Amino acid sequence: MIENSEFLTFADRADTPEAALAQLAALKARYPDATHHCWAYQIGPLYRFHDDGEPGGTAGAPILRAIAGQGVDHVMVVVVRFYGGVKLGTGGLARAYGGGAAECLRTAPRLEVRPRLTLRVGVGFEHLSTLYHQLGLFDTVRGEESYTAQGVTLPVALFPEDVPAFTTALRDATRGAAEVEEATL
Incomplete structure (x- = not known):
């Protein structure tokens, strides 16, 4: 008043x-x-x-x-x-x-919003559990999965500083079989 x-x-x-x-x-x-x-x-x-x-x-x-x-x-x-x-x-x-x-x-409570980089990740069905395990180790936001005859592709959003470690960890865990590329919007 x-x-x-x-x-x-x-x-x-x-x-x-x-x-x-x-x-x-x-x-x-x-x-x-x-x-x-x-x-x-x-x-x-x-x-x-x-x-x-x-x-x-x-x-x-x-x-x-x-x-x-x-x-x-x-x-x-x-x-x-x-x-x-x-x-x-x-x-x-x-x-x-x-x-x-x-x-x-x-x-007021504040929420810090940090930008993320979206990657398109593809793995064969034999590496699906490995992919999910790696997604759980990083702070990721998963998009909708697309299934093909070869396996699964999905968009994954990560903080830019986590992209190199995620890419290396996923490729190492799948013995180089994982495909990771920057998604175009």
Whole structure:
């Protein structure tokens, strides 16, 4: 509560602008009586913000600055305000919106997302158990298997620094029979 106005701040992961705006729509539906739904998102090089009727530069821009200040990406922040009858002024609004967003992001659990490299791995049926064993030794994300007359092919996503060790281990375990190549998307 700030001068009888209630501010609720929500932050969630957003990987696309459409996902960010869907979050906004859900919060507008959840809090239809709120006087303002101010927001900002940062998704890689893409960003956008909106003051939703507050004086220009007093809500969306401070929220976006809070996102940058907390060093997060792929995030949508929405601050919902229920007006309490006391005008806060431009400085008060900027502090309320930016401060609420910064506090929310500072205390929220964080998830580090690291890029992965996708390989196409192929083995004969006689080496299928060896492949599954090697997949269990590394932090992998397996795709859908494709079966052929010769064996199995599947996409495997690994952290780039694990690719050489995985490739060597799989080829050693299959006596060179495994086929490993970088997948083209």
